[in-house]
Amino acid sequence: MxxxxxxxxxxxxxxxxxxxxxxxxxxxxxxxxxxxxxxxxxxxxxxxxxxxxxxxxxxxxxxxxxxxxxxxxxxxxxxxxxxxxxxxxxxxxxxxxxxxxxxxxxxxxxxxxxxxxxxxxxxRTHRGGFTEEAVPEALADALVREAGMEGARLTPVRSGPAVRLLGAITNAAQEAQSQDRLFTLELIRWSRPPGSTRRDGVVAEAYPSTPPHTHPQRFAQRDYAHGHGWGGEAGDPAANATGLVAVLTTAGDTPEDWLAAGQALQRVLLHASAHGVHAAFHTQALEMPELREFLRHQVCSGEHPQMIMRLGRVPREGVSVxxxxxxxxxxx
Ligand SMILES: Cc1cc2nc3c(=O)[nH]c(=O)nc-3n(C[C@H](O)[C@H](O)[C@H](O)COP(=O)(O)O)c2cc1C
Structure with a gap:
């Protein structure tokens, strides 16, 4: 009782x-x-x-x-x-x-x-390749509906050229950020070495020691290990698929839109997780205004890109604090 x-x-x-x-x-x-x-x-x-x-x-x-x-x-x-x-x-x-x-x-x-x-x-956030098992169409459609319930749009990117363009822009943004002292210092501030007892930032167990290559399209990871060799295993040969690439966009770009995007993101992630599907994020290009604007017009039909992600099944679940x-x- x-x-x-x-x-x-x-x-x-x-x-x-x-x-x-x-x-x-x-x-x-x-x-x-x-x-x-x-x-x-x-x-x-x-x-x-x-x-x-x-x-x-x-x-x-x-x-x-x-x-x-x-x-x-x-x-x-x-x-x-x-x-x-x-x-x-x-x-x-x-x-x-x-x-x-x-x-x-x-x-x-x-x-x-x-x-x-x-x-x-x-x-949990995933930072590597996915297994070959595709995200079912019906689940992708459901995720689109979940995002729509919160006033944002999730668009699965199915055209090969568009996926290649998103990957190429992500890789260029990662390269530019890794050569930029201020971006690098900020990332170092939030990435944790092995054994850290801090309860925030990205812990060493959560990132790969060297960025994994996914196929057919590589999407650069942020370099949380920044040359120290920290981090977990660098990928899994049985799981190096790119997965389903998707962008989350909003019609406007105000604080209200950002809050809507966050609620939509989490609704999508929880729904996906309930079906055994995880997400990897690649938001480097969205931190560079010219690249974000480029993606807005080339890939997002004029809507404002808020998140770039890959979705798929993982060989093992991630950790965080x-x-x-x-x-x-x-x-x-
Ligand atoms: C707005 C936003 C942007 C993010 N961008 C990235 C990214 O570019 N690369 C990445 O590996 N994770 C990214 N993440 C995932 C966070 O690193 C992750 O949520 C955090 O480390 C907590 O871990 P958890 O998601 O496993 O609980 C992003 C998350 C949010 C909300």
Missing amino acids: DTRTPAGTVAEAVRAAVEAAVHAPSVHNTQPWSFTVTGEEISLRADRDRLLPVADPAGRQMLISCGAALLDVRIALHALGYTPEVRLLPDPDRPSLLARVRPRPGPAPDEAARALYGQVERR RRPAAEMVEER
């Missing part, structure tokens, strides 16, 4: 929602968010101390990351029987206050909500 009081239940749901949020993906695992819990209300803020000034001066990727965290809050509340009432960017004078969320009594959670919630802690939720939550 459930002996919890209704109030206790809401408080527990709020706590579970914040705990889910911290598992969201974030650029370089910066975890650029903080939460305030006031009674039953959760406030989500961008933690600007964790902004990447070189790669992300406008905070676009920071807000995509926070959008993903917001989706986790919403999914957790749904799965626990509440309807989240969300006010996005509620105070124009405080742009870092991204959302206020209140749980309202909701319908019993359906299987879809529970399935997504079940993936929140399991989903998180700061404990208590470090990022203030209770009032």
Whole structure:
């Protein structure tokens, strides 16, 4: 028998929602968010101390990351029987206050909500090739619908020339960034050597010691090992497929659009993960305004590219770390 009081239940749901949020993906695992819990209300803020000034001066990727965290809050509340009432960017004078969320009594959670919630802690970023098993068409279509539910567009890139163009631009951006001192220093700040006890940044177990080559199209990885030989095994001969390349775009390019892109991203990733499909990201070119603009017109039909990813099945699941939720939550 459930002996919890209704109030206790809401408080527990709020706590579970914040705990889910911290598992969201974030650029370089910066975890650029903080939460305030006031009674039953959760406030989500961008933690600007964790902004990447070189790669992300406008905070676009920071807000995509926070959008993903917001989706986790919403999914957790749904799965626990509440309807989240969300006010996005509620105070124009405080742009870092991204959302206020209140749980309202909701319908019993359906299987879809529970399935997504079940993936929140399991989903991991992949940084290598995929097995030869293709992403089923029906799943790709479902992922497109999931992104659309959040006001963003996921486009699987199926034409060979377009995939080659995206790969070539990614490889060029990676090369340019690796020759740029400021980009390199910023990446070093967030990549962790083996044995690091830090709970943020990209840990050595999560990146390959040398960038893997995927076939038929190579997509350069960020060089988290930066010549130290750190990192895990460099690829798996049984899994070097490029996978399904996809771009996530939005019609506009405002903070609202970035939050929508983040929520769409996380909905896509959780749904994919529930079907055994993982994602690898290659967002280097989107950090270089000229290349981003080029891709916008050449590959994205004029929409603003927010994420470039490859999707597929992995030989083994990845690892990551998180700061404990208590470090990022203030209770009032
Ligand atoms: C906006 C954004 C951009 C990202 N860009 C990259 C990327 O270019 N390369 C990469 O390997 N991972 C990228 N990631 C994935 C993060 O590194 C990853 O989410 C973080 O390290 C936490 O690990 P996890 O996703 O396995 O939990 C990106 C994530 C976000 C949200």
